[in-house]
Amino acid sequence: MEIKYTIQGLLIYISIAAYLLALLVSLLRRPRAAHTLYVLGFVVALVSFGYRWHHVRHVPMQNLFEVFLCLGMIYPVSVFCRRVLHIGGRSADMLIGAVVLVPAGFFFNADPQMLPPALQSWLFAPHVAVYMISYVFMTKAASHALWQLVGRDPKSDQNLLPPEEATYRLICIGFPLLTLGLVLGSVWGKLAWGDYWGWDPKELWSLASWLVYVGYLHYRYMSAKRHPSVNSLWAIAGVVVIVVTLLWVNLSRLFAGLHTYAAG
Amino acid sequence: MWAAMALIVLLFFLSVYGAFVGPQRAKDFFNGTALGVYWVAFGLLLAVGIVLFRRLLRVPALLLVHAGCILILAGAIWGSDAGRSLQKTLLGIDIVPTGQMQIYEGYSDNRVILEDNEIRELPFYIKLKDFRLEYYQPGHIYIQTRQGDAAWEFPVQIGARFQLGPQFGTVEIVKVFENFKIAIDGDSSAAVDEPGTGTNAALEVRIQSPDGRISTRYLFERSRGHIYPDAPLYMSYERVIRDYVSELQVVRNGRVVARKDVEVNHPLHFGGYHFYQHSYDAQAAEYTVLMVGPDTGLASVYGGFLMLCIGAFWHFWLRKLPKPAQTGPAEQTQETSKWKSNIQSRAY
Numbered sequence: 172m173e174i175k176y177t178i179q180g181l182l183i184y185i186s187i188a189a190y191l192l193a194l195l196v197s198l199l200r201r202p203r204a205a206h207t208l209y210v211l212g213f214v215v216a217l218v219s220f221g222y223r224w225h226h227v228r229h230v231p232m233q234n235l236f237e238v239f240l241c242l243g244m245i246y247p248v249s250v251f252c253r254r255v256l257h258i259g260g261r262s263a264d265m266l267i268g269a270v271v272l273v274p275a276g277f278f279f280n281a282d283p284q285m286l287p288p289a290l291q292s293w294l295f296a297p298h299v300a301v302y303m304i305s306y307v308f309m310t311k312a313a314s315h316a317l318w319q320l321v322g323r324d325p326k327s328d329q330n331l332l333p334p335e336e337a338t339y340r341l342i343c344i345g346f347p348l349l350t351l352g353l354v355l356g357s358v359w360g361k362l363a364w365g366d367y368w369g370w371d372p373k374e375l376w377s378l379a380s381w382l383v384y385v386g387y388l389h390y391r392y393m394s395a396k397r398h399p400s401v402n403s404l405w406a407i408a409g410v411v412v413i414v415v416t417l418l419w420v421n422l423s424r425l426f427a428g429l430h431t432y433a434a435g
Numbered sequence: 436m437w438a439a440m441a442l443i444v445l446l447f448f449l450s451v452y453g454a455f456v457g458p459q460r461a462k463d464f465f466n467g468t469a470l471g472v473y474w475v476a477f478g479l480l481l482a483v484g485i486v487l488f489r490r491l492l493r494v495p496a497l498l499l500v501h502a503g504c505i506l507i508l509a510g511a512i513w514g515s516d517a518g519r520s521l522q523k524t525l526l527g528i529d530i531v532p533t534g535q536m537q538i539y540e541g542y543s544d545n546r547v548i549l550e551d552n553e554i555r556e557l558p559f560y561i562k563l564k565d566f567r568l569e570y571y572q573p574g575h576i577y578i579q580t581r582q583g584d585a586a587w588e589f590p591v592q593i594g595a596r597f598q599l600g601p602q603f604g605t606v607e608i609v610k611v612f613e614n615f616k617i618a619i620d621g622d623s624s625a626a627v628d629e630p631g632t633g634t635n636a637a638l639e640v641r642i643q644s645p646d647g648r649i650s651t652r653y654l655f656e657r658s659r660g661h662i663y664p665d666a667p668l669y670m671s672y673e674r675v676i677r678d679y680v681s682e683l684q685v686v687r688n689g690r691v692v693a694r695k696d697v698e699v700n701h702p703l704h705f706g707g708y709h710f711y712q713h714s715y716d717a718q719a720a721e722y723t724v725l726m727v728g729p730d731t732g733l734a735s736v737y738g739g740f741l742m743l744c745i746g747a748f749w750h751f752w753l754r755k756l757p758k759p760a761q762t763g764p765a766e767q768t769q770e771t772s773k774w775k776s777n778i779q780s781r782a783y
């Protein structure tokens with residue numbers, strides 16, 4: 172763990188603080204103030220991402236530090252979910268925003284690196300970006316799955332979907348993106364390394380996480396929603412495998428594979 | 436459909452197992468006979484599913500998703516080692532499997548060295564016109580005290596002078612060499628740059644110590660800091676490679692039929708094979724190493740990818756997510772119940 176005494180670090184810490192404060196204020200039932208703080212946290216996270224981009228002069232999604240920096244800009248997802256999908260859970264989003272910024276702020280190395288030749292591809296940014304967006308939706312889906320398990324429903328006056336339905340809708344958004352991310356990664360692998368599938372641990376974990384959602388979709392269809400708790404467990408398992416895909420393979424260095432350049 | 440679930444869950448566990456054993460063993464495992472049976476069974480089950488569950492045929496998006504998976508599997512099986520030996524036995528098509536070619540500048544070759552060191556020949560020749568490395572500009576000079584208590588990093592620019600403080604004086608960059616050589620003329624020798632004939636990147640720096648003494652040092656990119664073991668400062672010259680470029684020509688019957696500068700991420704595609712920049716001569720940059728692989732089954736895999744993606748977005752984004760204006764729990768409930776009755780009218 173290291174504290175970053177840089178402008179970049181400062182921006183990350185302000186953002187985390189704003190998200191956590193927003194969460195606290197929201198739990199104290201001050202929705203307006205919570206919203207203002209949430210927006211503030213987002214704006215700072217945005218500035219922090221833009222600052223990084225300017226600093227390294229390429230789309231900052233090359234290593235875990237940059238990926239987590241990107242994940243910290245979660246506010247538009249909250250707005251989209253509430254306005255378009257009628258899905259709540261803003262407090263959980265504040266927590267997700269803060270939690271994903273913690274590794275960027277305290278654990279990952281932020282030294283800028285010049286892009287190695289394999290990463291200089293037009294597929295690089297879309298591949299990572301699409302994955303990131305889908306991960307955010309899947310995480311949010313898992314948070315609703317948790318609410319389903321503990322039996323928490325939104326208040327009837329809020330015009331929001333019940334948690335099981337919300338989980339499904341969020342996965343409906345995330346699954347095509349997850350599929351596209353996998354496919355783009357495969358096409359890029361073909362261009363850069365000569366094979367669209369290299370049996371690399373990172374590839375296999377991303378296939379595994381995709382399969383959890385394929386399993387979820389079929390199970391939910393088959394069981395006709397008779398076992399909502401099992402559906403929720405699938406959705407939570409999906410995020411657990413995503414976290415393994417994202418972190419464990421890189422950090423544990425247990426496996427030697429193609430994707431080791433992404434280690435923070 | 437339980438069978439589909441079983442195969443999906445099984446593949447999940449197999450993937451996790453593959454992730455634990457590392458890429459090489461995973462590759463052997465997933466290409467082995469047992470898994471061969473699994474892949475074919477999965478493909479067949481998908482096909483049977485499409486026939487049995489009429490909704491998979493009637494809903495075009497779902498058809499795209501499931502048929503896309505079949506195409507991916509079929510293409511992958513067709514392009515695998517087993518698929519290629521099948522093609523050889525059944526159709527007499529003899530495809531050169533994935534291997535490497537080492538080609539010197541100015542020469543052409545058609546020999547591919549396979550993993551087991553067997554040599555196979557392509558029906559055309561590849562000529563290497565030129566090989567070059569491209570670097571991020573500028574390079575950097577790194578300076579550190581022997582004790583490691585102070586360090587500096589400066590971008591390389593001819594004529595630039597850097598202050599290292601009252602203890603160490605200044606460092607000035609005098610000359611940048613692409614290919615450092617010593618020219619001997621009678622009794623005298625001089626450092627000269629001969630670019631194009633090899634790579635031996637170096638810097639000439641002038642160090643002025645605080646007492647006014649001036650000394651000259653050469654820093655070589657390839658042998659970092661070993662030349663002056665007694666000097667109080669450790670210095671090195673470093674550049675980051677931006678790209679490897681092989682200028683290739685395809686020669687068939689003595690005529691150049693295609694040409695391309697192959698770089699990482701920009702392979703050459705010709706005659707059913709892809710040629711990738713793979714490695715190079717790290718000493719003198721005189722030869723390139725290309726990876727060669729057949730494109731057997733690739734069209735089917737890519738076609739499947741496209742269908743899978745289009746199907747997934749269509750099904751989930753356009754069909755499953757109601758339009759914004761309609762989205763509300765009231766409509767939701769209606770949609771859900773309509774949907775539920777669909778589901779219940781199905782016999783599994």
Ligand code: HEM
Pocket residue numbers: 385388389392436439443477480481483484485488490491497500501504750
């Ligand atoms: C990796 C392979 C597979 C993928 C990616 C896949 C994908 C999907 C997707 C995305 C859905 C839509 C689920 C929803 O609307 O919530 C679906 C539904 C379905 N799948 Fe698969 N599937 C696969 C394998 C199979 C297999 C092997 C079968 C054959 C038995 C099968 C049979 C079905 C059926 C019957 C449905 C329900 C269709 C409906 O909405 O009426 N799937 N599948």
